[in-house]
Amino acid sequence: xxxxxxxxxxxxxxxxxxxxxxxxxxxxxxxxxxxxxxxxxxxxxxxxxxxxxxxxxxxxxxxxxxxxxxxxxxxxxxxxxxxxxxxxxxxxxxxxxxxxxxxxxxxxxxxxxxxxxx
Amino acid sequence: xxxxxxxxxxxxxxxxxxxxxxxxxxxxxxxxxxxxxxxxxxxxxxxxxxxxxxxxxxxxxxxxxxxxxxxxxxxxxxxxxxxxxxxxxxxxxxxxxxxxxxxxxxxxxxxxxxxxxxxxxxxxxxxxxxxxxxxxxxxxxxxxxxxxxxxxxxxxxxxxxxxxxxxxxxxxxxxxxxxxxxxxxxxxxxxxxxxxxxxxxxxxxxxxxxxxxxxxxxxxxxxxxxxxxxxxxxxxxxxxxxxxxxxxxxxxxxxxxxxxxxxxxxxxxxxxxxxxxxxxxxxxxxxxxxxxxxxxxxxxxxxxxxxxxxxxxxxxxxxxxxxxxxxxxxxxxxxxxxx
Numbered sequence: 001x002x003x004x005x006x007x008x009x010x011x012x013x014x015x016x017x018x019x020x021x022x023x024x025x026x027x028x029x030x031x032x033x034x035x036x037x038x039x040x041x042x043x044x045x046x047x048x049x050x051x052x053x054x055x056x057x058x059x060x061x062x063x064x065x066x067x068x069x070x071x072x073x074x075x076x077x078x079x080x081x082x083x084x085x086x087x088x089x090x091x092x093x094x095x096x097x098x099x100x101x102x103x104x105x106x107x108x109x110x111x112x113x114x115x116x117x118x
Numbered sequence: 119x120x121x122x123x124x125x126x127x128x129x130x131x132x133x134x135x136x137x138x139x140x141x142x143x144x145x146x147x148x149x150x151x152x153x154x155x156x157x158x159x160x161x162x163x164x165x166x167x168x169x170x171x172x173x174x175x176x177x178x179x180x181x182x183x184x185x186x187x188x189x190x191x192x193x194x195x196x197x198x199x200x201x202x203x204x205x206x207x208x209x210x211x212x213x214x215x216x217x218x219x220x221x222x223x224x225x226x227x228x229x230x231x232x233x234x235x236x237x238x239x240x241x242x243x244x245x246x247x248x249x250x251x252x253x254x255x256x257x258x259x260x261x262x263x264x265x266x267x268x269x270x271x272x273x274x275x276x277x278x279x280x281x282x283x284x285x286x287x288x289x290x291x292x293x294x295x296x297x298x299x300x301x302x303x304x305x306x307x308x309x310x311x312x313x314x315x316x317x318x319x320x321x322x323x324x325x326x327x328x329x330x331x332x333x334x335x336x337x338x339x340x341x342x343x344x345x346x347x348x349x350x351x352x353x354x355x356x357x358x359x360x361x362x363x364x365x366x367x368x369x370x371x372x373x374x375x376x377x378x379x380x381x382x383x384x385x386x387x388x389x390x391x392x393x394x395x396x397x398x399x400x401x402x403x404x405x406x407x408x409x410x411x412x413x414x415x416x417x418x419x420x421x422x423x424x425x426x427x428x429x430x431x432x433x434x435x436x437x438x439x440x441x442x443x444x445x446x447x448x449x450x451x452x453x454x455x456x457x
Contacts, residue, residue, distance in 0.1 A: 023273060027318070030272050116258070116269045117161070 008060035011053065015064040034065055041069025050074075071095045122340025125307040131293045132241035133300040134453070138182030139410035140175045141402075142257065142283030148388045153410035154284070155182045161258050161283060169208060172201065172256035175402075176212035179285035180250055187248075187289045194218045195246035198237050199287070200229040201254045202401050203263060208254065218250065226430030227326075227355050228309070229253035230286060230405040231449040234426075235306035237290040238451070244292075252287030252409065255400030264319065264435055277321040279357050279399035282387060286405025298456065301416050306451045307337035311432065313445040319431075319438050323360025323384070323396055326429040329446040330356060331367035333427055337450045338373065345375045348452070349421040352412065354404030354428035355384035357397030383407035404428040408453075416455045423454045 015037070022033045041064075044050040050070040054061045061067060072092050079091025093100075119127050139154050146157040156178055163171040176199070184191060197213055200206045200223040213220040225232040233251035240246045258268050260281040266272040291297060312332055316325040330353050338344050345351060356364060361382045368375060383404045384397035408426050415421055429448040437444075 024275065030266070030270075115162075116267075 004058055007056060008058045011057035011060035012064060013060075015060075015066060037065045038069040038072075041066030042073045043069070045070040045073040068096065068099065071099070122336070124310070124336060125305060125340040126235070126239055126242075127305050127341070128238050128242040128303055130242045131302040131304060132238045132290050133293050133297045133302045134288045134409075134413065135291045135297055135300050136183050136187035137286065137288045137409040137413060138179035138184075138186065138252075139286045139406050140179045140182070140284055141406060142175075144257065144280070144392065145282065145284055145387065145406070148392065150387055150407065150411045153414055154406065155179075155410075158283075161256070168256055168259040168262065169203060172203065172208040172254065172259050173211045175256065175283070175285040176201070176209055176252075176254045176287070177215060179252060179254070179287040180212065180216055183250060183252075183287045183289050187291075189248060189289065191216055191218055194248045194250050194289070196221060196237075196240065196249045198223060198233045198249060198251040199253060200224050200233070200401070202226060202260050202281075203256075208256070208259075216250075225428075225447060225449065226432050227253075227255075227399060227401050227403060228428040228430030228447050228449050229401045230354070230408065231306075231426055231428035231451045232308075234288065234290070234303065234451045235308060235449055238303040238306060241290050241292055247292060249290045250287060251290060252285060253401040253405045254285030255281055255283065255402040257281045257283045257400070260400060264433075264438075274395060275320050276395050277318070277324070277357075277359055278395045279322060279355065279384060279397050280388070280392075280394035281400035282355075282398045282402040282406060283400075284402035284406040286402060286407075286409035288409050301413055301453050301455045304452050304454050305337075305341050305343075306449070307333055307340065309333035309336070309448040309450070311445045311447050313443050315443045317438075317441060317443045319433060319444070321359065321396075322399060322431045322444070323355070323357035324363055325360075325444040326356055326431055326446040326448065327360040327363035328367060329448040330360070330364045330427050330429045331371070333448040333450050334364075334368060334425075335371055335373060337425065337452075343452075345373065345379065348423045348425045349379070350412075350424040351375060351380050352404075352408070352424060352426055353380075353382045353384075353448075354426075354430075355397065355399040356382045356429060357384045357395075357399065359396055360429075361385065386411065401430075413453075416453070421455075423452065425450055425452045 075095030079087030
């Protein structure tokens with residue numbers, strides 16, 4: 001149990017270190033950095049590496065934005081196996097829809113209830 | 119009267135008869151809060167957008183300045199002013215309610231001194247009796263346009279600067295007996311656009327430093343003055359990095375200004391513990407500090423002759439996205455007071 005916490009902390013932290021380096025050293029914008037992390041997660045899943053990383057680090061690998069890329073590819077592959085080529089398109093959104101919907105819904109509620117303080 | 123290529127001596131000595139300085143919540147907690155005429159508790163200021171709040175800062179600064187000068191807006195010939203927002207709408211919208219003939223100018227954060235130099239030239243040459251001039255900026259409105267909306271929570275590097283929320287306006291008039299005690303404008307040097315190839319919008323102080331150094335050097339050359347003539351040389355919003363760079367650049371050109379005589383408005387506004395990274399910036403930085411704090415100090419007799427050098431980074435969000443470098447400018451105006 002404690003080992004799991006430890007590795008979640010280290011792996012999640014490493015994702016953040018990479019992101020910070022992309023900001024500070026490569027001078028990428030937040031938008032570029034975010035997209036790059038999503039693509040990196042997708043590529044890692046394509047190579048079959050993200051799933052083992054999640055087993056190993058738990059939330060350390062599922063919470064960073066790279067797991068969104070992983071979900072996109074994962075969903076597409078799963079549905080493609082079941083429904084053929086059309087499944088690639090439907091599958092992408094099947095697995096990720098909960099994440100996207102909750103982002104929209106919570107942002108909407110936040111915007112209704114609060115006003116930015118600047 | 120023109121001296122050299124880009125400097126004016128104002129032999130009729132136009133005077134600054136009154137100023138109006140407004141600010142926001144961050145300025146209220148800053149070092150110079152007492153020098154503001156009106157401070158708001160939050161960035162919205164009772165309006166429903168930051169841009170409208172921006173306009174209100176200008177409205178109020180003009181109103182206060184007119185009140186102090188005991189003038190009505192009908193007596194004012196021209197307004198010469200600007201800000202940082204697209205098409206300088208906050209200033210133009212304020213000019214709509216002020217209903218004074220209006221020159222909208224854009225010099226980014228150098229707008230304050232660009233306006234003061236032009237106003238002084240007009241008054242000096244008998245082109246007007248009273249001119250209201252100034253500049254303004256609003257933190258959240260500027261962040262939204264130039265960087266990211268503040269709600270987005272984008273990270274900022276330590277070289278970034280904090281955009282001042284505020285407006286600083288002054289009323290310039292012809293010299294006469296009534297105004298003999300007022301600070302007078304004796305000279306100005308108009309800067310040229312200088313681009314040293316820097317492209318990081320999060321390090322504007324560094325980018326603007328060469329422009330400031332060039333204008334100071336030109337001012338000394340053309341007017342025959344040197345740093346000993348002035349009690350204080352103050353730049354607009356170079357921040358820690360920019361200020362050090364200007365001192366170095368001038369040093370290498372043989373101009374040795376003592377550190378204590380060379381201040382930066384961007385480093386005067388806020389307290390050490392306020393999270394402003396490299397210092398304050400924005401069109402209101404020089405306007406609020408010069409028209410609020412420094413003119414008061416002159417009235418108390420702390421300073422007799424100051425050279426105000428406002429610096430501006432002439433970029434737009436579009437040029438940053440297209441990876442263009444940042445062209446910069448600086449204008450210098452000397453303000454003096456009879457002893």
